[in-house]
Amino acid sequence: EVQLEESGGTLVQPGGSLRLACAASGFIFRDHYMDWVRQAPGKGLEWIARVRPKSYTTEYAASVKGRFTISRDDAKNSLYLQMDSLKTEDTAVYFCTRGYHGFNPWGQGTLVTVSS
């Protein structure tokens, strides 16, 4: 079964940093595009970052570019999101998802709260 499981979400102060992780299983992780999508409380979905397989090149939404870094460790079947200079508007549930036939599947999400 293809599965994704996020971890690392917590309460952090504005200006702080946090690293999210996503553990993948049930598929050949190194062959797939991987993405992060977030959802602020009561709001819609926002795509924020992608990392390609093999080349490891990346794409970002303007709202996070320069502050967030997506990366992957194919040996560990893991995806990461390093979040720096966090703002209150970064408060959201962060989902990892596989960029295959659209976005499929999704992890259950991890909550990041940015507040003083």
Next chain:
Amino acid sequence: DIQMTQSPPSLSASVGDRVTITCRASQDISKSLTWFQQRPGKAPKSLIYGASILQSGAPSKFSGSGSGTDFTLTISSLQPEDFATYYCQQYKDYPYTFGQGTKVDIK
């Protein structure tokens, strides 16, 4: 950025109803469109990709159509488990963008 506009924002329907949700892109995205279902407190689930291809494991009561700028998601016979919020998303160009969602609730 490509803007995705869904309509209606919400709708009320009864069990057994046929429901159609529309999604319009601000520019031609060919068939690079996917539909998701999200139940409260849960992760999104992929229903359709490539505008009309049923995702593996998704029920056949869901169907998608369209290309270019205008797309539809149809639920052939609404069941209690289908009451949820539905999102479209384009993956033609970065940044990938979502519609604002359509909440389907019980009449």
